[in-house]
Amino acid sequence: MARRVSKRKAPSKEDYQLKERTKLESYVFDRRIMLLLSSMIKKGILGGMDYPISTGKEANVFRATTPDGTFVAVKIYKITTAGFEKKMSYLEGDPRFGMIKRNEREIVKLFARKEFKNLQICERAGVHAPRPFYLSDDIVVMEFLGEEGMPYATMNMLGPRGESDLDSILEDIRKMYRAGLVHADISEYNVMLGPVPYLIDFGQGVVLAHPNAEKFLERDIRNILHYFEKFGITRDFEKTMKWIKG
């Protein structure tokens, strides 16, 4: 019986490298992002990129290493048209951002800047959140939250470990409120479980001057109380709100 012989030429090493390179670029880094990252490497902010931790709709997050061998998290915001009007509403009411060009590229940068500034507020207020290190266009470099090189699990993966997790999260929301900030996207997906829970994903966070700040705070509290309720940990909503604002 005749063996079927493939006519296709085996790819050369160069073909393969080119394919891998374009795959990698189209996967996460377009040329512009590559340039921003290599400029950070030149400046000594990063030593190299390690691996993707999460690739999502809004952002990709990578582990990277600094020249002195410390792990950091690199969050690269993505251009998405989904939920454009909703996203705009978090920016437009925030007096820190003034007039906004309604252009996706600019808006993505603003979200990165917003996350960076919000993380700075958290750091000053002693909230358990990643420390912000560096901002460049749509890239935020921050403290890596993890252990032995692996990121901590998010709370949706493990479930809460007990009442103390809720106490810690509420305490952090209270500290943020006192510092004039509302997270506005609190959920089990945006909490990482280290020795204590850490809040992440501050791109939507607004200052209290935002016309919907109070509404966002209420929603955050309802979301987190509702989540813990499923595990039999209950708190009174009104009392909790009063305590946070008191």
Ligand SMILES: Nc1ncnc2c1ncn2[C@@H]1O[C@H](COP(=O)(O)OP(=O)(O)OP(=O)(O)O)[C@@H](O)[C@H]1O
């Ligand atoms: N500082 C960090 N250290 C380690 N891992 C992190 C850090 N920040 C984020 N992550 C990981 O990356 C994931 C996505 O991060 P984040 O929630 O900030 O992005 P996102 O805006 O929700 O992205 P998307 O909505 O596209 O999923 C988190 O669930 C977490 O697993």
Ligand SMILES: [Mg+2]
């Ligand atoms: Mg998130």
